[in-house]
Amino acid sequence: MEKEYTEQESLQLITEMINAARNDMQNGRGDLVILWGYVIASLALGNFALIQMLGVHNPLIYLIWTLTIPLFIISAIIESRKERRTKVKNRITSIIASLWNGYAITVCVALTMLYAGAAIFRSSEIYALINPLILSLTGLAIFVTGRIFRFKPFVYGGIVFWTGAIVCILGSGYMYIQGFHFIVSAICMIAGFIVPGHLLNRKKE
Amino acid sequence: MFKDLNPLLHVQQRLAIMSILISVEEADFSYIKEKTAMTAGNLSSHTDKLSSAGYIDIIKGMKGKRPRTVFKITSAGIDAFEEYVNSIKTYINRSSD
Numbered sequence: 001m002e003k004e005y006t007e008q009e010s011l012q013l014i015t016e017m018i019n020a021a022r023n024d025m026q027n028g029r030g031d032l033v034i035l036w037g038y039v040i041a042s043l044a045l046g047n048f049a050l051i052q053m054l055g056v057h058n059p060l061i062y063l064i065w066t067l068t069i070p071l072f073i074i075s076a077i078i079e080s081r082k083e084r085r086t087k088v089k090n091r092i093t094s095i096i097a098s099l100w101n102g103y104a105i106t107v108c109v110a111l112t113m114l115y116a117g118a119a120i121f122r123s124s125e126i127y128a129l130i131n132p133l134i135l136s137l138t139g140l141a142i143f144v145t146g147r148i149f150r151f152k153p154f155v156y157g158g159i160v161f162w163t164g165a166i167v168c169i170l171g172s173g174y175m176y177i178q179g180f181h182f183i184v185s186a187i188c189m190i191a192g193f194i195v196p197g198h199l200l201n202r203k204k205e
Numbered sequence: 206m207f208k209d210l211n212p213l214l215h216v217q218q219r220l221a222i223m224s225i226l227i228s229v230e231e232a233d234f235s236y237i238k239e240k241t242a243m244t245a246g247n248l249s250s251h252t253d254k255l256s257s258a259g260y261i262d263i264i265k266g267m268k269g270k271r272p273r274t275v276f277k278i279t280s281a282g283i284d285a286f287e288e289y290v291n292s293i294k295t296y297i298n299r300s301s302d
Binding site for chain 2: 007008009010013014016017018020021084087088089090091093094
């Protein structure tokens with residue numbers, strides 16, 4: 001049965017349907033952020049502990065970061081399962097996915113540049129840029145995510161990451177605690193990923 | 206009264222479908238059915254009309270082992286929807302004058 005109605009009712013229906021679709025957009029986005037937050041914060045603290053135990057010049061301690069490879073695989077599996085269950089695809093969700101894929105590629109390119117630079121110029125000081133660079137890129141990605149979702153804890157998280165990046169590089173010059181930047185990274189992951197991730201899930205509930 | 210309004214869109218069910226599709230990249234059959242609270246037969250009939258007018262694309266495929274129907278608004282559909290909304294605004298402005 002086709003029902004005709006007034007222009008006010010038309011407008012109301014359009015608004016209701018658009019809002020219904022928009023509300024679905026924010027569902028369940030916190031889980032991956034929380035997972036990455038806990039794992040990276042644990043790895044950073046683990047790396048700090050290993051530096052204290054084995055010394056900063058032992059290259060084996062950095063192998064702990066290879067654990068991010070299974071994390072990438074687990075994330076890809078979670079995302080693909082979620083996509084299979086998803087009934088609707090939003091432009092904003094696609095933009096966010098592209099942002100984080102672009103972020104992952106940029107981090108890989110930046111790491112390649114830094115390691116290549118360190119080898120070419122035979123300068124181990126370049127390694128001091130690794131953490132600040134990753135933190136500032138992460139700050140950009142989480143800040144933009146927060147702005148797109150209109151979710152302030154992610155926006156503040158971005159600011160925490162940018163501050164952390166500056167603290168890291170200054171700390172490399174003036175702090176005399178070996179592996180200090182890993183503590184900063186862990187704090188950034190807690191404030192920028194774990195806390196906002198939980199807040200997002202709570203908002204969803 | 207509504208002679209300028211697109212008669213294809215000025216039907217509650219089809220307007221609801223178009224309003225959802227204008228907000229998303231694509232949506233599957235069950236999603237639209239759930240949001241619009243229509244029966245499957247009713248939804249099929251309205252989406253067929255929208256598809257015949259070139260306002261939406263109907264993509265039939267498989268999701269795992271299950272058949273899946275996905276709807277996507279076309280550029281002609283976006284134009285028609287925008288024109289419809291502008292017409293409504295004109296009516297509302299006229300009646301408030």
